[in-house]
Amino acid sequence: MNEVQNYGPERKIEFLHGTTTLAFKFQHGVIVAVDSRATAGAYIASQTVKKVIEINPYLLGTMAGGAADCSFWERLLARQCRVYELRNKERISVAAASKLLANMVYQYKGMGLSMGTMVCGWDKTGPGLYYVDSEGNRVCGDLFAVGSGSMYAYGIVDSGLKQKDLTVEEACDLGRRAIYQATYRDAYSGGQVNLYHVHSEGWNRVSQSDVLMLHQQYQAEKA
Amino acid sequence: MAMSYDRAITVFSPDGHLFQVEYAQEAVKKGSTAVGVRGKNVVVLGVEKKTVAKLQDDRTVRKICALDDNVFMAFAGLTADARIVVNRARVECQSHRLTVEDPVTVEYITRFISSIKQRYTQSNGRRPFGISSLIVGFDFDGTPHLYQTDPSGTYHAWKANAIGRSAKTVREFLEKNYKEEHMESDTDTIKLAIRALLEVVQSGGKNIELAIMKRDESMKILVQEEIEEYVTAIVKEKEEAEKQKKKT
Numbered sequence: 001m002n003e004v005q006n007y008g009p010e011r012k013i014e015f016l017h018g019t020t021t022l023a024f025k026f027q028h029g030v031i032v033a034v035d036s037r038a039t040a041g042a043y044i045a046s047q048t049v050k051k052v053i054e055i056n057p058y059l060l061g062t063m064a065g066g067a068a069d070c071s072f073w074e075r076l077l078a079r080q081c082r083v084y085e086l087r088n089k090e091r092i093s094v095a096a097a098s099k100l101l102a103n104m105v106y107q108y109k110g111m112g113l114s115m116g117t118m119v120c121g122w123d124k125t126g127p128g129l130y131y132v133d134s135e136g137n138r139v140c141g142d143l144f145a146v147g148s149g150s151m152y153a154y155g156i157v158d159s160g161l162k163q164k165d166l167t168v169e170e171a172c173d174l175g176r177r178a179i180y181q182a183t184y185r186d187a188y189s190g191g192q193v194n195l196y197h198v199h200s201e202g203w204n205r206v207s208q209s210d211v212l213m214l215h216q217q218y219q220a221e222k223a
Numbered sequence: 224m225a226m227s228y229d230r231a232i233t234v235f236s237p238d239g240h241l242f243q244v245e246y247a248q249e250a251v252k253k254g255s256t257a258v259g260v261r262g263k264n265v266v267v268l269g270v271e272k273k274t275v276a277k278l279q280d281d282r283t284v285r286k287i288c289a290l291d292d293n294v295f296m297a298f299a300g301l302t303a304d305a306r307i308v309v310n311r312a313r314v315e316c317q318s319h320r321l322t323v324e325d326p327v328t329v330e331y332i333t334r335f336i337s338s339i340k341q342r343y344t345q346s347n348g349r350r351p352f353g354i355s356s357l358i359v360g361f362d363f364d365g366t367p368h369l370y371q372t373d374p375s376g377t378y379h380a381w382k383a384n385a386i387g388r389s390a391k392t393v394r395e396f397l398e399k400n401y402k403e404e405h406m407e408s409d410t411d412t413i414k415l416a417i418r419a420l421l422e423v424v425q426s427g428g429k430n431i432e433l434a435i436m437k438r439d440e441s442m443k444i445l446v447q448e449e450i451e452e453y454v455t456a457i458v459k460e461k462e463e464a465e466k467q468k469k470k471t
Contacts, residue, residue, distance in 0.1 A: 088331065096323040103322065 018188025
Protein backbone atom coordinates (compact mmCIF):
# COMPACT_ATOMS: atom_id res chain seq x y z
CA MET A 1 0.00 0.00 0.00
CA ASN A 2 1.53 3.33 -0.96
CA GLU A 3 1.18 5.33 2.23
CA VAL A 4 2.20 8.97 1.93
CA GLN A 5 4.74 10.19 4.51
CA ASN A 6 4.66 13.76 5.65
CA TYR A 7 8.45 14.21 5.80
CA GLY A 8 11.43 13.43 3.60
CA PRO A 9 11.79 13.80 -0.17
CA GLU A 10 8.54 11.93 -0.86
CA ARG A 11 6.32 14.02 1.34
CA LYS A 12 2.84 15.00 0.27
CA ILE A 13 2.75 18.09 -1.91
CA GLU A 14 0.96 20.76 0.05
CA PHE A 15 -1.78 22.23 -2.05
CA LEU A 16 -3.34 25.40 -0.91
CA HIS A 17 -7.05 25.11 -0.69
CA GLY A 18 -7.29 28.82 -1.22
CA THR A 19 -10.57 29.17 -2.94
CA THR A 20 -14.27 29.64 -2.47
CA THR A 21 -16.71 27.53 -4.43
CA LEU A 22 -20.35 27.06 -3.66
CA ALA A 23 -23.42 25.41 -5.07
CA PHE A 24 -27.01 25.24 -3.87
CA LYS A 25 -30.28 23.75 -5.06
CA PHE A 26 -33.39 25.83 -5.34
CA GLN A 27 -36.78 25.63 -6.98
CA HIS A 28 -35.50 26.25 -10.50
CA GLY A 29 -32.39 24.11 -10.43
CA VAL A 30 -28.86 24.57 -9.08
CA ILE A 31 -26.74 27.71 -8.78
CA VAL A 32 -22.97 27.26 -8.99
CA ALA A 33 -20.73 30.18 -8.03
CA VAL A 34 -16.93 30.21 -7.78
CA ASP A 35 -14.07 32.68 -7.39
CA SER A 36 -11.04 32.71 -9.71
CA ARG A 37 -7.91 33.25 -7.63
CA ALA A 38 -4.98 30.82 -7.50
CA THR A 39 -2.33 31.35 -4.81
CA ALA A 40 1.09 29.88 -4.11
CA GLY A 41 1.81 30.90 -0.55
CA ALA A 42 1.40 34.67 -0.34
CA TYR A 43 1.86 35.06 -4.09
CA ILE A 44 -1.23 35.43 -6.25
CA ALA A 45 -0.49 33.19 -9.19
CA SER A 46 -3.59 34.03 -11.18
CA GLN A 47 -6.80 36.02 -10.92
CA THR A 48 -8.49 34.35 -13.88
CA VAL A 49 -8.68 30.64 -13.14
CA LYS A 50 -11.70 28.71 -14.40
CA LYS A 51 -12.85 26.74 -11.41
CA VAL A 52 -15.99 25.33 -12.97
CA ILE A 53 -15.37 22.35 -15.20
CA GLU A 54 -17.96 21.69 -17.86
CA ILE A 55 -18.27 17.90 -17.79
CA ASN A 56 -21.04 17.82 -20.40
CA PRO A 57 -23.96 20.06 -21.40
CA TYR A 58 -25.96 19.14 -18.31
CA LEU A 59 -23.28 18.36 -15.68
CA LEU A 60 -20.86 20.75 -13.98
CA GLY A 61 -17.97 20.12 -11.59
CA THR A 62 -16.26 22.64 -9.34
CA MET A 63 -12.56 22.76 -8.53
CA ALA A 64 -11.03 23.03 -5.06
CA GLY A 65 -7.68 21.61 -3.96
CA GLY A 66 -5.19 20.60 -6.63
CA ALA A 67 -6.09 22.10 -10.00
CA ALA A 68 -4.47 19.29 -11.95
CA ASP A 69 -6.20 16.61 -9.92
CA CYS A 70 -9.61 18.23 -10.33
CA SER A 71 -9.40 18.89 -14.05
CA PHE A 72 -7.83 15.51 -14.88
CA TRP A 73 -10.34 13.37 -13.00
CA GLU A 74 -13.30 15.41 -14.14
CA ARG A 75 -12.23 15.06 -17.76
CA LEU A 76 -11.99 11.31 -17.19
CA LEU A 77 -15.46 11.48 -15.69
CA ALA A 78 -16.71 13.27 -18.81
CA ARG A 79 -15.44 10.37 -20.91
CA GLN A 80 -17.15 7.79 -18.69
CA CYS A 81 -20.40 9.74 -18.80
CA ARG A 82 -20.33 9.86 -22.58
CA VAL A 83 -19.71 6.10 -22.84
CA TYR A 84 -22.63 5.49 -20.45
CA GLU A 85 -24.85 7.67 -22.65
CA LEU A 86 -23.93 5.76 -25.78
CA ARG A 87 -24.35 2.32 -24.19
CA ASN A 88 -27.62 2.99 -22.40
CA LYS A 89 -29.20 5.50 -24.79
CA GLU A 90 -30.01 7.87 -21.95
CA ARG A 91 -28.21 10.54 -19.96
CA ILE A 92 -26.37 9.48 -16.84
CA SER A 93 -27.91 10.53 -13.54
CA VAL A 94 -26.06 12.96 -11.23
CA ALA A 95 -25.98 10.25 -8.55
CA ALA A 96 -24.30 7.79 -10.91
CA ALA A 97 -21.82 10.36 -12.27
CA SER A 98 -20.74 11.42 -8.79
CA LYS A 99 -20.46 7.75 -7.79
CA LEU A 100 -18.20 7.01 -10.75
CA LEU A 101 -15.93 9.92 -9.76
CA ALA A 102 -15.87 8.90 -6.10
CA ASN A 103 -15.02 5.29 -6.98
CA MET A 104 -12.27 6.40 -9.36
CA VAL A 105 -10.44 8.54 -6.78
CA TYR A 106 -11.03 6.11 -3.92
CA GLN A 107 -8.55 3.74 -5.53
CA TYR A 108 -5.90 6.42 -4.96
CA LYS A 109 -6.81 7.14 -1.36
CA GLY A 110 -3.76 7.86 0.75
CA MET A 111 -1.56 8.51 -2.29
CA GLY A 112 -1.73 12.27 -2.11
CA LEU A 113 -4.61 13.28 -4.36
CA SER A 114 -6.24 16.53 -3.36
CA MET A 115 -9.67 17.21 -4.75
CA GLY A 116 -12.83 18.67 -3.28
CA THR A 117 -15.45 18.98 -5.93
CA MET A 118 -19.17 19.42 -6.29
CA VAL A 119 -20.94 17.54 -9.07
CA CYS A 120 -24.01 19.52 -10.11
CA GLY A 121 -26.61 18.68 -12.71
CA TRP A 122 -30.18 18.01 -13.66
CA ASP A 123 -31.47 14.51 -14.37
CA LYS A 124 -34.84 12.80 -14.55
CA THR A 125 -35.24 13.02 -10.77
CA GLY A 126 -34.74 16.81 -10.84
CA PRO A 127 -31.78 18.94 -9.69
CA GLY A 128 -28.82 16.99 -8.31
CA LEU A 129 -25.91 18.16 -6.14
CA TYR A 130 -23.17 15.94 -4.70
CA TYR A 131 -19.95 16.77 -2.86
CA VAL A 132 -17.10 14.38 -3.71
CA ASP A 133 -13.55 14.53 -2.38
CA SER A 134 -10.29 12.64 -2.58
CA GLU A 135 -10.76 11.25 0.94
CA GLY A 136 -13.61 9.17 -0.41
CA ASN A 137 -16.50 11.29 0.85
CA ARG A 138 -19.57 11.47 -1.31
CA VAL A 139 -22.53 13.32 0.13
CA CYS A 140 -25.81 14.42 -1.36
CA GLY A 141 -27.06 17.82 -0.25
CA ASP A 142 -28.92 21.03 -0.99
CA LEU A 143 -26.05 23.41 -0.28
CA PHE A 144 -22.27 23.09 -0.21
CA ALA A 145 -19.42 25.60 0.05
CA VAL A 146 -15.84 24.37 -0.31
CA GLY A 147 -12.50 26.13 0.30
CA SER A 148 -10.81 28.59 2.61
CA GLY A 149 -13.57 31.15 2.11
CA SER A 150 -16.39 28.68 2.55
CA MET A 151 -17.40 29.82 6.04
CA TYR A 152 -18.03 33.37 4.86
CA ALA A 153 -20.03 32.09 1.91
CA TYR A 154 -22.15 29.82 4.11
CA GLY A 155 -23.08 32.82 6.23
CA ILE A 156 -24.54 34.67 3.28
CA VAL A 157 -26.29 31.74 1.62
CA ASP A 158 -27.75 30.35 4.85
CA SER A 159 -29.40 33.66 5.66
CA GLY A 160 -30.47 34.30 2.07
CA LEU A 161 -32.04 30.87 1.59
CA LYS A 162 -34.49 31.40 4.44
CA GLN A 163 -37.23 32.47 2.08
CA LYS A 164 -38.61 29.35 0.47
CA ASP A 165 -38.97 30.08 -3.26
CA LEU A 166 -36.32 32.22 -4.92
CA THR A 167 -36.58 33.40 -8.50
CA VAL A 168 -33.66 32.66 -10.81
CA GLU A 169 -32.62 36.31 -10.56
CA GLU A 170 -32.66 36.28 -6.75
CA ALA A 171 -30.77 33.00 -6.54
CA CYS A 172 -28.04 34.29 -8.88
CA ASP A 173 -27.70 37.45 -6.81
CA LEU A 174 -27.41 35.35 -3.66
CA GLY A 175 -24.65 33.20 -5.13
CA ARG A 176 -22.79 36.21 -6.42
CA ARG A 177 -23.09 37.98 -3.09
CA ALA A 178 -21.86 34.97 -1.15
CA ILE A 179 -18.69 34.61 -3.22
CA TYR A 180 -18.10 38.38 -3.06
CA GLN A 181 -18.32 38.37 0.74
CA ALA A 182 -15.89 35.45 0.88
CA THR A 183 -13.39 37.29 -1.33
CA TYR A 184 -13.81 40.38 0.84
CA ARG A 185 -12.61 38.63 3.99
CA ASP A 186 -10.55 35.69 2.73
CA ALA A 187 -7.13 36.63 1.38
CA TYR A 188 -6.90 33.49 -0.71
CA SER A 189 -10.10 34.13 -2.68
CA GLY A 190 -10.65 36.87 -5.22
CA GLY A 191 -10.57 37.77 -8.88
CA GLN A 192 -13.93 37.27 -10.54
CA VAL A 193 -17.17 35.57 -9.60
CA ASN A 194 -18.17 33.01 -12.22
CA LEU A 195 -21.84 32.12 -11.95
CA TYR A 196 -23.64 29.19 -13.60
CA HIS A 197 -27.28 28.09 -13.49
CA VAL A 198 -28.23 24.45 -14.06
CA HIS A 199 -31.80 23.85 -15.17
CA SER A 200 -33.81 21.14 -16.88
CA GLU A 201 -32.38 21.89 -20.33
CA GLY A 202 -28.79 21.91 -19.09
CA TRP A 203 -26.47 24.58 -17.71
CA ASN A 204 -25.75 28.10 -18.83
CA ARG A 205 -23.15 30.63 -17.83
CA VAL A 206 -25.00 33.48 -16.19
CA SER A 207 -22.26 36.01 -15.49
CA GLN A 208 -18.63 36.76 -14.83
CA SER A 209 -18.23 39.71 -12.47
CA ASP A 210 -15.03 41.25 -11.16
CA VAL A 211 -15.19 41.45 -7.35
CA LEU A 212 -13.92 45.02 -7.30
CA MET A 213 -16.82 46.05 -9.54
CA LEU A 214 -19.20 44.19 -7.25
CA HIS A 215 -17.68 46.00 -4.29
CA GLN A 216 -18.42 49.39 -5.88
CA GLN A 217 -21.94 48.23 -6.73
CA TYR A 218 -22.79 47.01 -3.26
CA GLN A 219 -21.26 50.08 -1.59
CA ALA A 220 -23.38 52.33 -3.79
CA GLU A 221 -26.49 50.33 -2.86
CA LYS A 222 -25.72 50.78 0.82
CA ALA A 223 -25.59 54.57 0.49
CA MET B 224 0.29 -21.66 -11.56
CA ALA B 225 -2.73 -21.67 -13.80
CA MET B 226 -2.08 -22.23 -17.47
CA SER B 227 -4.61 -20.84 -19.91
CA TYR B 228 -5.94 -22.78 -22.85
CA ASP B 229 -4.55 -21.65 -26.16
CA ARG B 230 -6.97 -23.28 -28.55
CA ALA B 231 -10.49 -22.14 -29.33
CA ILE B 232 -13.29 -24.70 -29.51
CA THR B 233 -15.76 -22.52 -31.36
CA VAL B 234 -14.26 -21.84 -34.77
CA PHE B 235 -15.73 -20.95 -38.14
CA SER B 236 -16.56 -23.62 -40.68
CA PRO B 237 -15.60 -23.04 -44.32
CA ASP B 238 -19.10 -21.80 -45.14
CA GLY B 239 -19.27 -19.35 -42.26
CA HIS B 240 -21.10 -21.33 -39.55
CA LEU B 241 -20.16 -21.58 -35.92
CA PHE B 242 -21.11 -25.19 -35.46
CA GLN B 243 -20.69 -25.23 -31.70
CA VAL B 244 -23.24 -22.43 -31.41
CA GLU B 245 -25.63 -24.26 -33.71
CA TYR B 246 -25.22 -27.48 -31.73
CA ALA B 247 -25.94 -25.45 -28.59
CA GLN B 248 -29.15 -24.28 -30.21
CA GLU B 249 -30.02 -27.95 -30.81
CA ALA B 250 -29.52 -28.59 -27.10
CA VAL B 251 -31.94 -25.75 -26.40
CA LYS B 252 -34.54 -27.34 -28.67
CA LYS B 253 -34.46 -30.43 -26.47
CA GLY B 254 -35.23 -28.46 -23.31
CA SER B 255 -38.73 -28.08 -21.89
CA THR B 256 -40.86 -25.32 -23.36
CA ALA B 257 -41.02 -21.84 -21.91
CA VAL B 258 -43.44 -19.12 -22.99
CA GLY B 259 -43.39 -15.39 -22.32
CA VAL B 260 -46.08 -12.76 -22.93
CA ARG B 261 -45.78 -9.02 -22.46
CA GLY B 262 -49.04 -7.37 -21.47
CA LYS B 263 -49.64 -3.70 -20.82
CA ASN B 264 -49.64 -3.94 -17.04
CA VAL B 265 -48.44 -7.45 -16.41
CA VAL B 266 -45.67 -9.71 -17.77
CA VAL B 267 -46.06 -13.48 -17.72
CA LEU B 268 -43.63 -16.40 -17.98
CA GLY B 269 -44.82 -19.99 -18.16
CA VAL B 270 -42.76 -23.18 -18.30
CA GLU B 271 -43.55 -26.80 -18.91
CA LYS B 272 -42.94 -28.69 -15.71
CA LYS B 273 -41.36 -32.08 -16.28
CA THR B 274 -42.94 -34.84 -14.25
CA VAL B 275 -40.76 -35.52 -11.23
CA ALA B 276 -39.90 -38.90 -9.83
CA LYS B 277 -41.96 -40.07 -6.84
CA LEU B 278 -39.20 -39.55 -4.30
CA GLN B 279 -38.02 -36.19 -5.73
CA ASP B 280 -38.90 -32.97 -3.95
CA ASP B 281 -41.01 -30.89 -6.33
CA ARG B 282 -39.86 -27.49 -5.13
CA THR B 283 -36.18 -27.89 -5.99
CA VAL B 284 -36.82 -27.86 -9.73
CA ARG B 285 -37.37 -24.16 -10.39
CA LYS B 286 -37.03 -22.96 -13.95
CA ILE B 287 -38.24 -19.42 -13.35
CA CYS B 288 -35.72 -17.30 -11.44
CA ALA B 289 -35.99 -13.77 -10.07
CA LEU B 290 -32.96 -11.65 -11.00
CA ASP B 291 -34.04 -8.61 -8.99
CA ASP B 292 -37.24 -7.04 -7.70
CA ASN B 293 -38.20 -5.85 -11.17
CA VAL B 294 -36.80 -8.56 -13.49
CA PHE B 295 -37.15 -12.32 -13.75
CA MET B 296 -36.33 -14.96 -16.34
CA ALA B 297 -37.00 -18.47 -17.57
CA PHE B 298 -34.72 -20.61 -19.72
CA ALA B 299 -34.73 -23.66 -21.99
CA GLY B 300 -31.75 -25.99 -22.28
CA LEU B 301 -29.00 -27.13 -19.91
CA THR B 302 -30.10 -26.37 -16.34
CA ALA B 303 -26.54 -26.32 -15.03
CA ASP B 304 -25.46 -23.72 -17.60
CA ALA B 305 -28.46 -21.61 -16.69
CA ARG B 306 -27.50 -21.61 -13.03
CA ILE B 307 -24.18 -19.92 -13.86
CA VAL B 308 -25.78 -17.29 -16.03
CA VAL B 309 -28.49 -16.55 -13.48
CA ASN B 310 -25.92 -16.15 -10.69
CA ARG B 311 -23.81 -13.73 -12.72
CA ALA B 312 -26.91 -11.75 -13.68
CA ARG B 313 -28.06 -11.52 -10.07
CA VAL B 314 -24.68 -10.15 -8.99
CA GLU B 315 -24.68 -7.67 -11.85
CA CYS B 316 -28.14 -6.41 -10.86
CA GLN B 317 -26.78 -5.55 -7.43
CA SER B 318 -23.54 -4.06 -8.80
CA HIS B 319 -25.61 -1.83 -11.02
CA ARG B 320 -27.66 -0.70 -8.04
CA LEU B 321 -24.44 0.09 -6.20
CA THR B 322 -22.66 2.08 -8.90
CA VAL B 323 -25.61 3.79 -10.52
CA GLU B 324 -28.05 3.93 -7.56
CA ASP B 325 -30.85 2.71 -9.79
CA PRO B 326 -32.33 -0.75 -10.54
CA VAL B 327 -31.31 -2.29 -13.87
CA THR B 328 -33.46 -1.86 -16.94
CA VAL B 329 -34.58 -5.11 -18.55
CA GLU B 330 -32.58 -4.19 -21.65
CA TYR B 331 -29.40 -3.63 -19.65
CA ILE B 332 -29.45 -6.99 -17.92
CA THR B 333 -30.38 -8.73 -21.17
CA ARG B 334 -27.42 -7.04 -22.84
CA PHE B 335 -25.20 -8.15 -19.98
CA ILE B 336 -26.33 -11.78 -20.24
CA SER B 337 -25.92 -11.73 -24.01
CA SER B 338 -22.40 -10.32 -23.67
CA ILE B 339 -21.45 -13.21 -21.36
CA LYS B 340 -22.88 -15.71 -23.83
CA GLN B 341 -21.05 -14.11 -26.74
CA ARG B 342 -17.79 -14.06 -24.81
CA TYR B 343 -18.01 -17.82 -24.39
CA THR B 344 -18.32 -18.25 -28.16
CA GLN B 345 -15.03 -16.44 -28.59
CA SER B 346 -12.84 -17.70 -25.74
CA ASN B 347 -10.10 -20.26 -25.46
CA GLY B 348 -11.08 -23.64 -24.18
CA ARG B 349 -14.72 -22.78 -23.54
CA ARG B 350 -17.93 -23.90 -25.15
CA PRO B 351 -21.07 -21.77 -25.61
CA PHE B 352 -23.82 -21.85 -23.00
CA GLY B 353 -26.54 -24.31 -23.96
CA ILE B 354 -29.47 -22.12 -23.01
CA SER B 355 -31.89 -19.63 -24.48
CA SER B 356 -33.63 -17.38 -22.03
CA LEU B 357 -36.75 -15.26 -21.81
CA ILE B 358 -36.20 -12.18 -19.66
CA VAL B 359 -39.17 -10.11 -18.53
CA GLY B 360 -39.77 -7.24 -16.22
CA PHE B 361 -40.55 -3.57 -15.78
CA ASP B 362 -38.14 -0.67 -16.09
CA PHE B 363 -37.88 2.07 -13.52
CA ASP B 364 -40.25 4.20 -15.59
CA GLY B 365 -42.90 1.46 -15.69
CA THR B 366 -42.54 0.16 -19.27
CA PRO B 367 -42.85 -3.65 -19.53
CA HIS B 368 -40.33 -5.60 -21.62
CA LEU B 369 -39.80 -9.14 -22.87
CA TYR B 370 -36.45 -10.14 -24.35
CA GLN B 371 -35.15 -13.41 -25.72
CA THR B 372 -31.47 -14.41 -25.78
CA ASP B 373 -29.89 -17.42 -27.47
CA PRO B 374 -26.55 -19.26 -27.27
CA SER B 375 -24.93 -17.05 -29.88
CA GLY B 376 -25.35 -13.99 -27.70
CA THR B 377 -27.95 -12.14 -29.77
CA TYR B 378 -31.03 -10.71 -28.15
CA HIS B 379 -34.30 -9.31 -29.41
CA ALA B 380 -37.37 -7.76 -27.85
CA TRP B 381 -40.66 -9.58 -28.33
CA LYS B 382 -44.33 -9.09 -27.57
CA ALA B 383 -44.72 -12.82 -26.99
CA ASN B 384 -42.36 -15.72 -27.64
CA ALA B 385 -41.57 -19.32 -26.86
CA ILE B 386 -38.34 -21.32 -26.55
CA GLY B 387 -37.48 -24.98 -26.10
CA ARG B 388 -39.27 -28.06 -27.34
CA SER B 389 -42.07 -27.32 -29.84
CA ALA B 390 -41.21 -23.62 -29.72
CA LYS B 391 -42.23 -23.26 -33.33
CA THR B 392 -45.75 -24.62 -32.72
CA VAL B 393 -46.23 -22.39 -29.71
CA ARG B 394 -44.94 -19.33 -31.53
CA GLU B 395 -47.36 -19.94 -34.39
CA PHE B 396 -50.18 -20.24 -31.87
CA LEU B 397 -49.13 -16.95 -30.28
CA GLU B 398 -48.93 -15.22 -33.66
CA LYS B 399 -52.46 -16.35 -34.45
CA ASN B 400 -53.99 -15.50 -31.10
CA TYR B 401 -52.09 -12.44 -29.86
CA LYS B 402 -54.40 -9.45 -29.88
CA GLU B 403 -53.14 -6.02 -28.86
CA GLU B 404 -56.45 -5.07 -27.16
CA HIS B 405 -56.41 -8.19 -25.00
CA MET B 406 -53.06 -7.15 -23.53
CA GLU B 407 -54.82 -4.37 -21.59
CA SER B 408 -56.39 -7.00 -19.35
CA ASP B 409 -54.15 -8.91 -16.94
CA THR B 410 -56.40 -11.98 -17.04
CA ASP B 411 -56.33 -12.17 -20.83
CA THR B 412 -52.55 -11.87 -20.92
CA ILE B 413 -52.18 -14.70 -18.41
CA LYS B 414 -54.73 -16.80 -20.27
CA LEU B 415 -52.85 -16.38 -23.54
CA ALA B 416 -49.68 -17.73 -21.95
CA ILE B 417 -51.51 -20.70 -20.46
CA ARG B 418 -53.36 -21.46 -23.68
CA ALA B 419 -50.09 -21.40 -25.58
CA LEU B 420 -48.49 -23.86 -23.17
CA LEU B 421 -51.53 -26.15 -23.16
CA GLU B 422 -50.96 -26.70 -26.88
CA VAL B 423 -47.81 -28.67 -26.21
CA VAL B 424 -47.94 -29.79 -22.59
CA GLN B 425 -49.40 -33.17 -21.80
CA SER B 426 -52.28 -33.54 -19.37
CA GLY B 427 -53.15 -29.95 -18.64
CA GLY B 428 -52.70 -27.66 -15.65
CA LYS B 429 -50.56 -29.70 -13.33
CA ASN B 430 -47.59 -29.68 -15.72
CA ILE B 431 -47.50 -25.90 -15.98
CA GLU B 432 -45.54 -23.50 -13.79
CA LEU B 433 -46.46 -19.84 -14.13
CA ALA B 434 -45.02 -16.61 -12.82
CA ILE B 435 -46.44 -13.13 -13.25
CA MET B 436 -45.28 -9.65 -12.37
CA LYS B 437 -47.53 -6.63 -12.21
CA ARG B 438 -46.09 -3.13 -12.40
CA ASP B 439 -44.54 -2.02 -9.06
CA GLU B 440 -45.12 -5.47 -7.54
CA SER B 441 -42.68 -8.31 -7.08
CA MET B 442 -42.79 -11.57 -9.02
CA LYS B 443 -45.52 -13.98 -8.02
CA ILE B 444 -45.41 -17.71 -8.77
CA LEU B 445 -48.99 -18.94 -9.11
CA VAL B 446 -50.03 -21.88 -6.98
CA GLN B 447 -51.56 -24.97 -8.53
CA GLU B 448 -55.15 -23.99 -7.63
CA GLU B 449 -54.87 -20.62 -9.37
CA ILE B 450 -53.53 -22.27 -12.52
CA GLU B 451 -56.36 -24.82 -12.42
CA GLU B 452 -58.88 -21.93 -12.21
CA TYR B 453 -57.48 -20.37 -15.37
CA VAL B 454 -57.37 -23.75 -17.11
CA THR B 455 -61.02 -24.48 -16.28
CA ALA B 456 -62.01 -21.03 -17.55
CA ILE B 457 -60.06 -21.62 -20.76
CA VAL B 458 -61.61 -25.06 -21.31
CA LYS B 459 -65.06 -23.54 -20.80
CA GLU B 460 -64.36 -20.74 -23.30
CA LYS B 461 -63.19 -23.33 -25.79
CA GLU B 462 -66.38 -25.34 -25.39
CA GLU B 463 -68.51 -22.21 -25.81
CA ALA B 464 -66.60 -21.36 -28.98
CA GLU B 465 -67.19 -24.86 -30.31
CA LYS B 466 -70.91 -24.63 -29.57
CA GLN B 467 -71.11 -21.28 -31.39
CA LYS B 468 -69.37 -22.78 -34.37
CA LYS B 469 -71.78 -25.71 -34.47
CA LYS B 470 -74.79 -23.39 -34.34
CA THR B 471 -73.74 -21.18 -37.27
